[in-house]
Amino acid sequence: xxxxxxxxxxAHGLNLEEYDRVLAAMGREPNLLELGIFSVMWSEHCSYKSxxxxxxxxxxxxxxxxxxxxxxxGVIDIGDNQAAIFKMESHNHPSYIEPYQGAATGVGGILRxxxxxxxxxxxNLNALRFGRPExxxxxxxxxxxxxxxxxxxxxxxxxxxGGETNFDPAxxxxxxxxxxxxxxxxxxxxxxxAATGVGxxxxYVGSKTGRDGIHGATMASADFDDDSDAKRxxxxxxxxxxxxxxxxxxxxLMATDAIVAIQDMGAxxxxxxxxxxxxxxxxxxxxxxNKVPCxxxxxxxxxxxxxxxxxxxxxxxxxxxxxxxxxxxxxxxLDFAVIGEVTEGGxxxxxxxxxxxxxxxxxxxxxxxxxxQRPYATKDEYQAWAQVKPLGEIPESTDIGADLLKLxxxxxxxxxxxxxxxxxxxxxxxxxxxxxxxxxxxVHGTRxxxxxxxxxxxxxxxxxxxxxxxxxxxEAYRNLCAVGARPLAITNCLNFANPQRPEIMAQFxxxxxxxxxxxxxxxxxxxxxxxSLYNESKATGGGSAILPTPAIGGVGIIEDYSAMMRPRMTPxxxxxxxxxATSNLGQSIWLKVVHGRTEGxxxxxxxAEARKTGEFIRTLIAExxxxxxxxxxxxxxxxxxxxxxxxxDTGIKLGRVQDAxxxxxxxxxxxxxxxxxxSLLSLAAQAGIPCEHLGSAQTDAEITADGWNVxxxxxxxxxxxxxxxxxEG
Amino acid sequence: MAFRAAxxxxxxxxxxxxxxxxxxxxSGTAPIRVWHGDAELPERLDxxxxxxxxxxxxxxRSGAMAARSPIMRAVIAAAERGxxxxxxxxxxxxLTESGLLPGAxxxxxxxxxxxxxxxxxxxxxxxxxxxxxxxxxxIHIPIAHHDGNYFADEDTLDRLEGDGRVAFRxxxxxxxxxxxxxxxxxxxxxxxGMMPHPERAMEAEQGGSxxxxxxxxxxxxxxxxx
Numbered sequence: 001x002x003x004x005x006x007x008x009x010x011a012h013g014l015n016l017e018e019y020d021r022v023l024a025a026m027g028r029e030p031n032l033l034e035l036g037i038f039s040v041m042w043s044e045h046c047s048y049k050s051x052x053x054x055x056x057x058x059x060x061x062x063x064x065x066x067x068x069x070x071x072x073x074g075v076i077d078i079g080d081n082q083a084a085i086f087k088m089e090s091h092n093h094p095s096y097i098e099p100y101q102g103a104a105t106g107v108g109g110i111l112r113x114x115x116x117x118x119x120x121x122x123x124n125l126n127a128l129r130f131g132r133p134e135x136x137x138x139x140x141x142x143x144x145x146x147x148x149x150x151x152x153x154x155x156x157x158x159x160x161x162g163g164e165t166n167f168d169p170a171x172x173x174x175x176x177x178x179x180x181x182x183x184x185x186x187x188x189x190x191x192x193x194a195a196t197g198v199g200x201x202x203x204y205v206g207s208k209t210g211r212d213g214i215h216g217a218t219m220a221s222a223d224f225d226d227d228s229d230a231k232r233x234x235x236x237x238x239x240x241x242x243x244x245x246x247x248x249x250x251x252x253l254m255a256t257d258a259i260v261a262i263q264d265m266g267a268x269x270x271x272x273x274x275x276x277x278x279x280x281x282x283x284x285x286x287x288x289x290n291k292v293p294c295x296x297x298x299x300x301x302x303x304x305x306x307x308x309x310x311x312x313x314x315x316x317x318x319x320x321x322x323x324x325x326x327x328x329x330x331x332x333x334l335d336f337a338v339i340g341e342v343t344e345g346g347x348x349x350x351x352x353x354x355x356x357x358x359x360x361x362x363x364x365x366x367x368x369x370x371x372x373q374r375p376y377a378t379k380d381e382y383q384a385w386a387q388v389k390p391l392g393e394i395p396e397s398t399d400i401g402a403d404l405l406k407l408x409x410x411x412x413x414x415x416x417x418x419x420x421x422x423x424x425x426x427x428x429x430x431x432x433x434x435x436x437x438x439x440x441x442x443v444h445g446t447r448x449x450x451x452x453x454x455x456x457x458x459x460x461x462x463x464x465x466x467x468x469x470x471x472x473x474x475e476a477y478r479n480l481c482a483v484g485a486r487p488l489a490i491t492n493c494l495n496f497a498n499p500q501r502p503e504i505m506a507q508f509x510x511x512x513x514x515x516x517x518x519x520x521x522x523x524x525x526x527x528x529x530x531x532s533l534y535n536e537s538k539a540t541g542g543g544s545a546i547l548p549t550p551a552i553g554g555v556g557i558i559e560d561y562s563a564m565m566r567p568r569m570t571p572x573x574x575x576x577x578x579x580x581a582t583s584n585l586g587q588s589i590w591l592k593v594v595h596g597r598t599e600g601x602x603x604x605x606x607x608a609e610a611r612k613t614g615e616f617i618r619t620l621i622a623e624x625x626x627x628x629x630x631x632x633x634x635x636x637x638x639x640x641x642x643x644x645x646x647x648x649d650t651g652i653k654l655g656r657v658q659d660a661x662x663x664x665x666x667x668x669x670x671x672x673x674x675x676x677x678x679s680l681l682s683l684a685a686q687a688g689i690p691c692e693h694l695g696s697a698q699t700d701a702e703i704t705a706d707g708w709n710v711x712x713x714x715x716x717x718x719x720x721x722x723x724x725x726x727x728e729g
Numbered sequence: 730m731a732f733r734a735a736x737x738x739x740x741x742x743x744x745x746x747x748x749x750x751x752x753x754x755x756s757g758t759a760p761i762r763v764w765h766g767d768a769e770l771p772e773r774l775d776x777x778x779x780x781x782x783x784x785x786x787x788x789x790r791s792g793a794m795a796a797r798s799p800i801m802r803a804v805i806a807a808a809e810r811g812x813x814x815x816x817x818x819x820x821x822x823x824l825t826e827s828g829l830l831p832g833a834x835x836x837x838x839x840x841x842x843x844x845x846x847x848x849x850x851x852x853x854x855x856x857x858x859x860x861x862x863x864x865x866x867x868i869h870i871p872i873a874h875h876d877g878n879y880f881a882d883e884d885t886l887d888r889l890e891g892d893g894r895v896a897f898r899x900x901x902x903x904x905x906x907x908x909x910x911x912x913x914x915x916x917x918x919x920x921x922g923m924m925p926h927p928e929r930a931m932e933a934e935q936g937g938s939x940x941x942x943x944x945x946x947x948x949x950x951x952x953x954x955x
Contacts, residue, residue: 150842154873155783157743241741241786333740422842424873427781429747429929442934561934728839 012039025364074527099144112264119183131172155240160423162439173537210295213308258321287340376505391600401708414722451485458547460602465510473518476554485556497545521607567630579670583661590664734760744781751928755944779820792822821922832881838905848900861942
């Protein structure tokens with residue numbers, strides 16, 4: 001009588017064709033434990049089976065890239081034998097089910113990916129997408145996610161310095177929580193995951209294993225349905241206090257020469273960590289499940305292997321280093337157990353109660369993993385399906401000032417202060433800038449600083465996946481240039497709906513094409529990333545896919561932070577728009593907020609211009625020609641000016657009369673620059689860069705134009721009112 | 730004589746490095762780092778700092794478990810001998826939990842964690858910690874806490890005010906603290922607990938350097954005593 005029925009296979013998220021591959025890989029029928037291991041390793045979350053083919057086409061190399069995708073996080077050279085290590089990861093489904101713990105453990109997981117490699121985490125960022133504010137669950141979700149991110153990040157002592165938040169009905173039943181961590185390590189103290197050295201001990205450290213999070217990776221790879229509450233037990237519970245101890249203990253051990261390889265237990269816990277370590281090192285592994293530290297009695301090997309309990313790591317040590325390592329972990333009051341060894345032969349063998357309970361050939365587990373090139377809709381088919389209306393006749397604005405106030409008060413552009421103030425952004429005492437175009441944190445004890453940003457405009461990605469993918473990368477590039485940083489590399493977090501639908505696959509393929517082209521044009525490679533598919537929910541009534549959301553996390557370097565730029569100006573400075581402005585109001589927030597219309601193509605990004613303008617801006621900053629810089633993005637030029645006015649508490653007197661098309665089009669590739677005088681006009685002309693004088697900063701606390709004016713008091717009230725009224729009203 | 734300071738690290742402290750950096754910037758000498766499990770402090774200390782963070786995860790109550798750790802017995806003894814002790818944020822919570830300072834720090838009135846730069850009024854500049862400030866001066870220091878809502882009964886508050894033991898007050902209400910108290914002293918004036926983080930305000934690049942005078946005052950006081 002077979003133990004494995006078709007129902008059991010289906011419950012493990014494998015289809016029958018995939019189960020046949022399991023049979024071929026094993027050469028026999030698997031037992032339940034072995035099936036469980038295959039199911040998590042071949043889940044979308046761990047195997048990237050629908051995305052791998054396309055990810056391979058992204059540019060991942062540059063002279064400053066030390067380690068690209070494939071390890072726990074990407075590694076880049078930042079000079080002086082130091083490296084920046086960073087990655088962004090999703091924790092979407094858990095955060096919808098249980099927002100506080102889902103978001104908290106998302107932060108915990110990405111921190112571990114970074115310190116696993118030897119880096120001390122120096123900053124966290126997060127990219128959040130929520131549904132309509134008026135959705136009955138949304139206030140609860142926003143409060144829970146923000147409290148969870150803060151609760152974890154604040155406690156571990158890593159400053160949360162930046163990120164972005166969007167609202168759109170497409171996320172009503174499936175919010176997105178993407179967390180990014182940036183760390184710094186010495187280049188000769190970077191740790192990788194490949195297990196080597198037959199006979200070397202395999203060591204488990206951190207928290208004990210419990211029954212929480214079993215099958216989390218499989219859940220993350222399935223559509224959502226109405227019984228999401230019933231899935232709450234699959235959400236892990238985070239303990240940032242233990243994580244803080246784990247960071248300190250790991251970094252203390254890493255300062256010695258005891259570690260051969262190390263890997264955190266993230267999604268699919270002990271299974272994925274042990275399989276990946278052995279597979280990367282082309283060795284076998286033997287684990288004694290009786291030695292796994294467990295939180296409760298009577299746990300089965302199946303539960304131990306599939307648990308996603310948090311704050312755990314797996315290491316391979318050099319022989320004879322066990323006692324020294326154990327002393328460090330005991331000092332930090334953490335569990336430490338030798339649970340197995342590296343073996344020859346390429347098998348994963350698990351023993352329990354003296355018997356072999358699992359014996360899987362690792363080669364086939366990795367090599368035979370399914371890889372799909374799923375069918376995708378053509379551009380025309382996609383456009384027909386997406387039903388993006390062409391841009392219709394646009395009425396001229398009757399009151400630019402009133403439009404500005406409406407925009408600044410809209411959920412899309414309102415101040416995020418309510419969120420930002422719940423995060424400790426200053427711990428470490430190295431944070432130099434938050435709330436500007438990019439966050440800036442100095443590398444401790446040096447003159448260097450890292451600039452970081454997260455960017456994506458999902459409504460552009462929906463209307464035109466290729467342009468949207470390009471724009472996300474180009475905006476990250478611009479944000480880094482605007483603070484005076486040299487853009488180095490990006491991480492991505494690719495959130496999409498069900499890839500088995502050709503239209504969704506068209507979004508994925510299109511966004512990646514655009515992203516790849518932008519990375520190549522801007523010399524801005526992708527060094528790490530994460531894919532989150534099946535982000536759609538029937539909870540809101542029928543197959544509603546999220547907007548395609550390929551979130552980008554960009555990192556750049558400022559060689560001497562005394563040259564860092566801010567969007568802060570003082571009265572009498574001259575204001576310019578640098579870069580090519582267009583007047584395409586398609587997909588603009590103005591069209592949506594003022595006229596309630598979502599139409600047209602998103603503004604196109606000219607990558608050659610983006611690079612040229614970015615380099616010009618960086619030169620201006622380096623040579624002290626610019627006093628304040630701010631990127632133009634959501635909302636357009638006038639919104640960028642208003643943000644500068646608020647950040648500086650300084651009014652603006654605008655010059656030439658412009659129409660809504662100029663003020664509110666979301667030009668891709670423009671910066672607002674404030675200067676002491678008008679010499680920028682000739683500098684830009686020499687460089688062949690468009691530059692327009694907009695007006696000047698003034699002592700009167702208002703934005704003044706011919707025919708309208710808005711006081712900073714009204715502007716600030718508009719900007720602050722949305723979150724205040726929603727959360728505290 | 731070099732300035733001898735100790736910075737205590739509890740499991741979960743996360744501003745210990747920042748505190749050590751600030752002490753070194755002000756005194757020119759790196760402080761001694763002391764582990765919570767140690768039973769004794771180094772000898773001849775000029776200054777002891779209890780840093781911010783989440784000692785023991787803030788489980789039970791903020792600062793409650795740290796207040797009962799082995800090293801705190803030595804810190805209490807040193808404070809009684811007159812060694813200057815500064816507790817910032819979680820360090821302030823440890824000081825109230827250990828009985829070195831009166832009152833308690835409750836959850837912020839709005840229930841949320843708050844991180845921002847707060848304007849503080851220097852209420853008493855006649856202390857070893859605040860002599861570098863002018864009386865009534867407004868300074869800007871970052872705050873970052875969930876449990877910073879200072880509470881004490883009315884009699885205690887009157888006594889603190891009457892004895893000049895309110896060192897700093899928030900310039901405007903921020904976390905629900907009684908009488909907007911941000912920092913208080915013990916009766917002898919050698920123990921200061923405060924929620925704001927002066928160690929995060931040492932350089933202009935950090936957004937302001939108003940915290941520097943506090944550390945400079947402590948170092949100067951040690952020189953005068955020596």
